[in-house]
Structures are given as structure tokens and as C-alpha cells.
Amino acid sequence: MASLVQVKNLKKYFETPSGLLHAVDNVSFSIEAGETLGVVGESGCGKSTLGRVILHLLESTGGNIFFDGEDITKADREKRSELRREMQIIFQDPFSSLNPRMRVSQTIAEPLKNLGNYKKEELPDKVDELMETVGLAKRFANSYPHELDGGRRQRIGIARALSMTPRFIVCDEPVSALDVSIQAQILNLMLDLQQQRGLTYIFITHDLSVVKYISNHIVVMYLGQLIEKSTSRELFEHPLHPYTKALLSAVPVADIHHKKKRILLTGELTSPINPKPGCRFAARCPYATDHCKKEEPMLEEIMPGHVVSCHYVREINHK
Amino acid sequence: MRKQDENPAKTINGKEKRKSQFYEIWRRMRKNRMAMIGLIIILLLFLSAVFAGFLAPYGIDDQNTKERFLGPSLQHLFGTDQYGRDIFSRVLYGGRISLTIGLVSTSISGFFGIILGSIAGYYGGRLDNVIMRILDVFMSLPTMLTAIVVSAVLGPGIGNCMLALGIATTPRFARVVRGPILQIRNQEYIEAAHAIDLSTPQIIWKHILPNVLAPIIVQATLYIAGAVIAAAGLSFVGLGVQPPSSEWGAMLSAGRAYIRDCWWIVTFPGIAILLTCFSLNVLGDGLRDALDPRLKN
Amino acid sequence: MENKELLNIKDLSIQYQTDDGICYAVNKINLIVKRGETVGLVGETGAGKTTVALGIMGLVPDPPGKVMEGSITLAGEDLLKVSDAKMRSIRGKKISMIFQDPMTALNPIDKVGDQIQEVLRLHNHLSKTDAAQKACELLELVGISAERYGDYPHQFSGGMKQRIVIAIALACDPELLIADEPTTALDVTIQAQVLDMMNELKNKFNTSMILITHDLGVVAEMCERVAIIYAGEIVESGTVKHIYDETAHPYTKGLFGSLPSVAGDQPRLTPIPGLMPDPMDLPVGCKFAPRCSMAADECRKEAVPLKELGPGHVCRCIHAE
Numbered sequence: 001m002a003s004l005v006q007v008k009n010l011k012k013y014f015e016t017p018s019g020l021l022h023a024v025d026n027v028s029f030s031i032e033a034g035e036t037l038g039v040v041g042e043s044g045c046g047k048s049t050l051g052r053v054i055l056h057l058l059e060s061t062g063g064n065i066f067f068d069g070e071d072i073t074k075a076d077r078e079k080r081s082e083l084r085r086e087m088q089i090i091f092q093d094p095f096s097s098l099n100p101r102m103r104v105s106q107t108i109a110e111p112l113k114n115l116g117n118y119k120k121e122e123l124p125d126k127v128d129e130l131m132e133t134v135g136l137a138k139r140f141a142n143s144y145p146h147e148l149d150g151g152r153r154q155r156i157g158i159a160r161a162l163s164m165t166p167r168f169i170v171c172d173e174p175v176s177a178l179d180v181s182i183q184a185q186i187l188n189l190m191l192d193l194q195q196q197r198g199l200t201y202i203f204i205t206h207d208l209s210v211v212k213y214i215s216n217h218i219v220v221m222y223l224g225q226l227i228e229k230s231t232s233r234e235l236f237e238h239p240l241h242p243y244t245k246a247l248l249s250a251v252p253v254a255d256i257h258h259k260k261k262r263i264l265l266t267g268e269l270t271s272p273i274n275p276k277p278g279c280r281f282a283a284r285c286p287y288a289t290d291h292c293k294k295e296e297p298m299l300e301e302i303m304p305g306h307v308v309s310c311h312y313v314r315e316i317n318h319k
Numbered sequence: 320m321r322k323q324d325e326n327p328a329k330t331i332n333g334k335e336k337r338k339s340q341f342y343e344i345w346r347r348m349r350k351n352r353m354a355m356i357g358l359i360i361i362l363l364l365f366l367s368a369v370f371a372g373f374l375a376p377y378g379i380d381d382q383n384t385k386e387r388f389l390g391p392s393l394q395h396l397f398g399t400d401q402y403g404r405d406i407f408s409r410v411l412y413g414g415r416i417s418l419t420i421g422l423v424s425t426s427i428s429g430f431f432g433i434i435l436g437s438i439a440g441y442y443g444g445r446l447d448n449v450i451m452r453i454l455d456v457f458m459s460l461p462t463m464l465t466a467i468v469v470s471a472v473l474g475p476g477i478g479n480c481m482l483a484l485g486i487a488t489t490p491r492f493a494r495v496v497r498g499p500i501l502q503i504r505n506q507e508y509i510e511a512a513h514a515i516d517l518s519t520p521q522i523i524w525k526h527i528l529p530n531v532l533a534p535i536i537v538q539a540t541l542y543i544a545g546a547v548i549a550a551a552g553l554s555f556v557g558l559g560v561q562p563p564s565s566e567w568g569a570m571l572s573a574g575r576a577y578i579r580d581c582w583w584i585v586t587f588p589g590i591a592i593l594l595t596c597f598s599l600n601v602l603g604d605g606l607r608d609a610l611d612p613r614l615k616n
Numbered sequence: 617m618e619n620k621e622l623l624n625i626k627d628l629s630i631q632y633q634t635d636d637g638i639c640y641a642v643n644k645i646n647l648i649v650k651r652g653e654t655v656g657l658v659g660e661t662g663a664g665k666t667t668v669a670l671g672i673m674g675l676v677p678d679p680p681g682k683v684m685e686g687s688i689t690l691a692g693e694d695l696l697k698v699s700d701a702k703m704r705s706i707r708g709k710k711i712s713m714i715f716q717d718p719m720t721a722l723n724p725i726d727k728v729g730d731q732i733q734e735v736l737r738l739h740n741h742l743s744k745t746d747a748a749q750k751a752c753e754l755l756e757l758v759g760i761s762a763e764r765y766g767d768y769p770h771q772f773s774g775g776m777k778q779r780i781v782i783a784i785a786l787a788c789d790p791e792l793l794i795a796d797e798p799t800t801a802l803d804v805t806i807q808a809q810v811l812d813m814m815n816e817l818k819n820k821f822n823t824s825m826i827l828i829t830h831d832l833g834v835v836a837e838m839c840e841r842v843a844i845i846y847a848g849e850i851v852e853s854g855t856v857k858h859i860y861d862e863t864a865h866p867y868t869k870g871l872f873g874s875l876p877s878v879a880g881d882q883p884r885l886t887p888i889p890g891l892m893p894d895p896m897d898l899p900v901g902c903k904f905a906p907r908c909s910m911a912a913d914e915c916r917k918e919a920v921p922l923k924e925l926g927p928g929h930v931c932r933c934i935h936a937e
Contacts, residue, residue: 052510057513057514089511098511099530151891160511160515179661180875181870183874184885209876209878212882213882247805252833254836254860254875264808264812265805
């Protein structure tokens with residue numbers, strides 16, 4: 001099974017007045033066709049930036065991006081146009097991701113007009129088809145975004161992303177802004193679409209329960225770095241990195257009998273600007289030693305398919 | 320969440336025929352009494368200027384030495400001036416000039432202002448800096464002063480007057496356009512536009528400008544009012560429109576000497592200026608309320 | 617016999633008069649909060665939970681909002697009947713509120729220490745020095761070094777800002793704290809810290825709390841009793857055991873069914889179809905009927921009263937038992 005999307009040592013740095021911001025720092029992974037890679041982390045970990053760099057919405061600072069075996073890192077204008085048909089994005093905020101002055105049908109038709117070779121007469125039918133696919137009633141075709149609720153708006157975003165029949169979709173926190181019951185509807189929709197069309201997703205979120213539900217593999221990010229990667233089930237059953245453990249233990253569970261050993265982290269996130277040498281998590285880690293603060297840990301495959309970067313991963317997890 | 324369930328009967332091909340946004344805006348405007356009053360007044364002024372030829376009993380320059388300095392009466396609704404000209408007719412014809420100056424100069428400043436403001440706002444960074452600093456230099460001079468200087472350089476006359484005012488107000492217009500663009504360009508729907516491969520001009524034209532239209536329109540109405548006053552100011556000091564043209568400011572200037580005994584010579588043109596500016600301001604406010612916050616819901 | 621009941625809301629109804637019609641935001645809500653107890657008020661967007669909170673605080677914007685009926689009794693006094701001046705003295709002193717967004721809750725141009733001090737001087741009439749002293753103590757209490765008294769809000773992260781907000785809310789030792797989604801905007805690990813701290817403080821000061829949230833996980837950790845609100849009505853309420861182990865109302869069941877879980881294997885989610893009804897156009901009869909799989913004709917005919925299923929457990933459904 002060839003991987004559809006692959007990134008190798010991907011970097012994205014921003015220049016700020018205070019220094020170089022390491023938004024994405026040396027991230028590598030690959031995603032098989034038809035699968036979902038979950039990317040979790042808290043604010044400032046770089047997950048949203050990662051998604052945008054893969055789609056060329058932001059220019060990478062270093063590293064390579066591969067799509068279907070081809071290196072697309074330095075794709076030119078023409079290649080990018082081509083890629084936009086194959087790689088799309090669903091945004092987080094259903095309120096700001098739609099042009100408030102355009103009707104639903106216009107928003108959905110826009111990529112068809114711009115990227116597709118559809119004749120004008122063919123558009124209304126295509127739009128209808130897409131609306132039906134995402135579960136949007138036909139009667140909303142002429143509505144404006146502000147007339148609809150968050151769930152419906154997000155469906156518009158999904159319809160727009162699907163219009164060019166892409167193979168790969170970056171989902172940037174697509175359900176975070178939605179109510180719980182709507183969240184479930186949209187998640188199921190995305191799963192169904194994936195099955196029907198063989199879509200490949202990167203699912204970016206901070207919500208651990210959602211990522212577990214939808215992902216095959218998961219990557220955990222902290223301050224721009226990839227600190228753990230494994231299958232979804234494995235990550236939740238055997239989290240190895242101290243941060244992952246703390247993250248999982250922090251999620252409130254909707255069960256009053258759930259006995260939780262909560263690992264509370266001390267302090268706050270350190271800055272991604274001009275990061276100090278050593279492990280970036282050391283400042284908050286309950287297991288950190290001087291060695292951790294001096295030398296950066298490398299990613300190691302501890303178990304088949306399970307990669308972690310931590311100096312003391314074996315000691316910490318030794319039962 | 321409530322609007323889409325209104326009028327379920329109006330469906331065509333299963334699609335609801337939604338009212339356009341303009342209808343919604345109009346509906347909101349209608350509720351604002353002051354704005355409607357402003358709208359009516361400015362429409363009346365506009366129409367009276369257009370149809371001045373029919374409405375005016377006399378010509379612009381029909382002098383009549385026998386009828387000098389007559390107060391308001393049935394034959395001369397606004398009285399006559401020092402040359403025996405009918406002030407009512409002159410005010411009506413003057414409306415053409417003042418409103419034309421207002422519209423054209425605002426269009427000039429709008430055109431250049433939108434271009435400069437869009438470039439500065441969209442591209443940001445150094446380009447933004449360069450453009451805005453240059454405009455800042457111009458903005459440090461009071462509008463009137465700039466207009467007077469440009470006018471003095473170009474010479475008198477209505478064309479140069481409009482050009483002068485247009486140039487003088489371009490920097491402020493650019494700033495008005497730039498602000499919302501800076502905010503909008505970070506919205507996700509602009510990113511979405513990139514994701515479907517729209518080019519920069521397409522993005523500015525289709526996504527950015529329509530959403531900036533609201534503040535632009537509001538500013539434009541206020542600027543027209545300002546231009547009318549500024550034009551009056553220019554002719555007051557002898558630049559801009561020249562006699563015997565009956566631009567309202569020129570009338571004020573000419574009638575200054577006679578204020579004490581013949582109050583009507585300056586008062587009626589003055590009221591005309593007042594009404595124009597008042598109605599435009601009130602209309603502008605009403606437009607702003609109707610256009611902006613509600614649409615963001 | 618000490619009266620353990622602190623807050624008693626009876627038949628509270630709040631409406632908003634808008635140009636497009638009347639919005640029935642809150643419809644005959646009943647809620648009791650005992651001393652030292654944390655009650656969770658759970659609902660989705662538009663259910664009316666924030667309106668209830670504003671109603672208790674006397675902050676419903678009028679116009680267009682209006683309290684139509686009901687009583688809100690705090691330690692024997694009906695808050696809806698007191699004068700504006702009295703209400704102002706109660707707000708901040710007896711009842712405090714924490715809002716959702718810590719980013720905008722603090723005044724950006726005031727030092728954080730001063731913002732805490734302000735409340736103390738206003739309500740407890742402390743002198744400047746005493747208030748400053750107390751403010752330092754409060755900062756330490758919420759886990760922030762007192763040295764940061766003179767810092768400005770922008771110098772703190774989201775989690776720390778929320779702690780400062782909590783410090784301000786607790787400054788005058790209120791009897792009731794209303795927390796409106798206090799940790800929704802925070803990262804999960806920070807949320808854990810803040811919730812932990814809130815629990816500690818709550819136990820220390822025996823403050824009652826109404827915790828407004830949509831997150832059933834947070835409720836499980838923090839609350840003793842829970843009320844589920846839907847379309848302006850309480851549809852189920854009881855102890856956490858009642859709600860989590862003996863879930864009765866179809867909406868509550870639907871909420872649980874919509875939650876993906878970190879623990880255990882997850883079969884396909886079973887979301888509730890449809891949307892919450894428009895508060896300007898509420899259906900006659902059971903408000904949840906249009907989305908309910910168990911809805912029968914009798915459900916749609918007339919409004920459903922609350923049924924008592926057990927001691928302290930009520931449910932607004934004719935099919936529940």
C-alpha cells in the first residue's frame with residue numbers, strides 16, 4: 001500500500017520581531033490512501049500550520065512534501081493548480097470560513113467554476129448533487145451563511161471541499177466549533193464520505209475523544225515537534241511520552257465511575273520563539289532531568305509502528 | 320436560524336427564493352426614521368437640481384437692476400441679490416454644481432483610494448508601509464489647505480476644483496478602505512479562496528471588496544457632504560468655481576457684504592448647504608447601521 | 617435547623633422582544649442550589665443557559681429582554697424584587713460570575729492586582745492597603761505569584777487570565793458562584809489545572825456553584841447535581857448518579873450517544889437528528905418531540921410537565937420511568 005501523502009523533516013519558521021518562531025519543526029510521517037491521520041496537540045503546537053503548509057497555503061521553510069510519490073515541495077503555479085483539485089481543506093470556524101456576501105450555491109459553485117471545466121448550465125445540478133451528498137436540504141441553496149446554524153455552515157464547507165473530488169482533505173478542527181449533537185452528525189458524515197469515496201484525511205484537533213473516533217493513526221505534537229506517533233488504539237492504550245500521558249489523563253470523561261489518575265503538569269507552555277536547546281517539554285515534565293534540558297531527544301521506534309521522542313521513555317514506562 | 324423558515328411557499332425547483340441582501344438592507348433602513356428623512360431630503364435636492372430648468376422661474380444670470388435687493392416675495396421666493404438676480408433660481412442651478420462637485424470629487428478620491436487602500440491592505444508589509452507613509456504626509460495637511468494649494472496650482476474652474484478635492488481626500492479614503500481589508504484578509508474564507516486557486520485580483524474583486532463595500536459606501540456619503548462644504552469653501556475664497564456660476568459657496572462669498580441688510584442673499588444658499596450635508600450625514604449613519612453589524616449576526 | 621437551600625429559582629421565564637418576534641429564551645425554569653453544592657447546568661447553544669445566569673445576576677439587557685414571571689430567591693430574598701442599588705451590592709459580593717472568555721474579561725489597561733483590589737474596596741470597603749494585601753493573598757490562592765500584582769493582563773496566558781478572573785470572582789467570598797463555560801476556551805491540560813483549583817477553592821470556602829457547560833465530562837468531575845436544559849426548559853435534573861447511570865430523558869440519552877469517548881472502544885456515534893427548535897417558534901407540546909425517536913402523538917399535543925422518577929430525579933417525558 002503506497003502512501004498517498006508523506007512529509008519528511010518538514011519545517012515552517014516564522015520571523016517575528018522577537019526572534020524565529022519554530023511553528024513546525026522537523027516533522028515526518030506518511031499517510032496511506034483511504035486512512036485518517038489524527039494530529040493532536042494544544043494551542044501553539046503547530047498543527048494548524050502543518051496542515052496549511054502541506055497544502056501550500058503557507059510556504060515551507062524546509063523539508064519535503066510528497067503526494068502520490070511525487071515531490072511537490074517546490075511545485076510551480078501550474079502544478080499547484082493541479083494539486084488543488086486533489087488536495088483540499090475544511091476549516092474550523094463555520095462562521096469565518098464562508099464569504100458572508102455569497103449565497104450557499106455560489107460558495108459551492110465557486111471551485112467548480114474556477115478549477116473545473118463545467119459549463120455554466122451544468123453548475124446548478126452539480127451544486128444540488130453536492131448539497132445532497134453532505135446532507136444540506138436543497139431549499140438552502142439561496143440562503144446566506146448568517147441565516148444558517150453552525151452545523152449547516154460546516155456542511156457547506158465540506159461540500160466546497162468535495163466539489164473537485166479530491167483524494168486528500170486536511171480537516172482543521174472541523175467540529176470544534178459545533179455543539180455536541182451536531183458534532184456527532186458531522187463526524188459520521190465525514191466517516192461515510194471517506195468510506196464511499198476512499199478519501200484520505202489529516203484530522204487536526206485538540207479534542208482527544210474526537211481524534212480517537214475518527215483516526216487510524218495519531219501523531220502528537222508539542223511546540224512544533226512530533227513527539228509521539230502510533231496507531232489510534234495503541235496511543236490510547238499505551239501512551240509512552242509523558243506529555244501524551246498527561247494529555248490523556250487531563251481529558252474529562254463523561255462517566256462518574258471513571259477512576260482517573262490525573263497527571264497535572266506544572267507551569268505553562270514555553271515559547272516556540274528561539275526555543276532553548278534540549279527537550280521542549282522539559283520545563284513542564286514531571287520526569288525531567290538536567291540531561292533533558294541539555295540534549296534534544298530523538299524519535300525512536302519503541303514498539304513496531306510506535307514512535308516516541310523521550311530520553312527516559314523506557315524507564316518511565318517500565319511497569 | 321429563524322429566517323430560513325419564513326415563507327416556505329416561495330420555493331422554485333425546491334429552492335427557496337431568498338430575498339437578496341439588498342432587500343434586507345432596505346428593510347432595515349426603512350425602520351430608521353432619521354435615515355429615511357435624510358434620504359427624502361437628498362432625493363428632493365437631487366431632483367430639484369436635475370429639473371432646475373423646469374423649476375426655476377428665472378435664469379442664472381438674469382440681471383435686473385430695477386429689482387435689486389428685494390426680499391422674499393411671491394415673484395422671488397428667495398428674494399434677489401445685488402444684481403437683481405432671482406436667488407431661488409440660482410440656488411436651484413447651484414445645486415447642480417454643488418452636487419456634481421460632491422459626486423465627482425468623491426468618485427475620484429474613491430477610485431484612487433480604493434486602489435491604494437486595497438494594495439496596502441492586502442499585501443501588507445513593506446508595500447503597505449511605503450504607501451501609508453506617503454499618504455500620511457498628505458494627511459498631515461488639512462484637507463482644505465491641500466485643496467487650496469492644488470486649486471491654486473491648477474487654476475480656478477469647476478473641473479480643477481473637483482480634481483483638487485478628489486486628490487485632497489484620497490489619503491483618508493485609502494485609510495478607510497485599508498482598515499477593513501487588513502481585518503478581512505485574515506478571515507478563513509480568504510484562505511479558502513486560495514485553496515480553490517483563485518488569483519489575487521480575483522480574490523480582491525470577488526471576496527474582499529464586496530465585504531468592504533459597506534464602510535466604503537458609508538464613507539462615500541459622508542465625503543460627498545464634505546466635498547460640498549469644501550467646494551463652498553473654495554469658491555468662498557475665490558478659487559474653485561467662478562462667477563457668474565451660482566455655486567452655493569460663491570453665493571455666500573458674494574453676499575457676505577450685505578448680510579446685515581439683506582439677510583436672504585446668504586441665508587438661502589446657506590440653508591441649502593446645511594440641508595445637503597445634514598441629509599447625507601444622516602443617510603450615511605443609517606446606511607452604516609443597516610449594513611454593518613447585523614450582517615455579521 | 618439550618619436552611620441548606622441557598623438559591624431557589626421558581627417558574628422563571630425570560631423573553632426577548634425583537635423586531636422579528638418574541639424569543640422565548642427561558643420558559644418556567646425551576647432550579648435549586650444548596651449551600652456548598654455544585655450544580656451543573658448542561659445544554660447546547662441556544663438552550664438558554666446563559667440567559668438563566670444573566671437572569672440570576674440581574675443582567676438581562678432590558679430592552680430587549682424581560683423577565684416575565686417567576687422568582688429567584690437567594691437566602692430568603694427575591695432578587696427580582698430588590699432595588700437596583702441593592703442588586704448592585706449583591707452582585708460581586710453575594711453572587712459572582714465567571715464568563716467564558718478570559719481573553720476579554722479583564723481590563724487590558726489595568727494592573728491585575730488593581731482589578732482584584734477594586735472589587736474588595738467596592739464591596740468590602742477595605743482601605744487601599746488592606747485591599748492590596750488581600751489581593752496578593754488571592755493571587756497566591758489561585759496559583760499566581762504575588763509578585764505579579766503589577767503585571768497587565770496581556771502578560772498572562774489564557775489559563776492564568778482565567779485564574780485571575782476566578783480570583784476576582786472569589787475575592788469577596790460570595791455565597792454563589794456562577795461559572796459560564798469557564799474552561800471551554802482553555803487547552804485541555806490547562807483546563808485540568810483550573811478545574812482542580814476550582815474544586816479546591818470550592819471545598820475550602822464552601823461556595824455554592826452553578827457550572828454552566830456543554831461538556832458532560834467536566835460535569836462528571838465537578839458537580840453533585842445536574843440539570844439538563846433544552847429550548848429554555850429543564851428536561852431532566854437530579855444527582856450525577858441519576859443523570860449518568862439512570863439517564864431518563866431521550867435528549868440526555870442522545871447527548872451521551874453523541875459523545876466519542878477516550879475510554880474503551882467506540883461503536884458508531886448515534887447523534888440526535890435535526891436541530892434545536894427556534895426559540896421564536898417553539899413547537900406546541902414536547903419541545904424535543906420533532907427530534908425524538910420515541911415521540912408519539914400525545915407528546916405533540918400539549919406541554920409535558922416534569923415527572924418525578926425518584927427522590928430528587930425529575931424528567932420531562934411521558935415515556936420515562
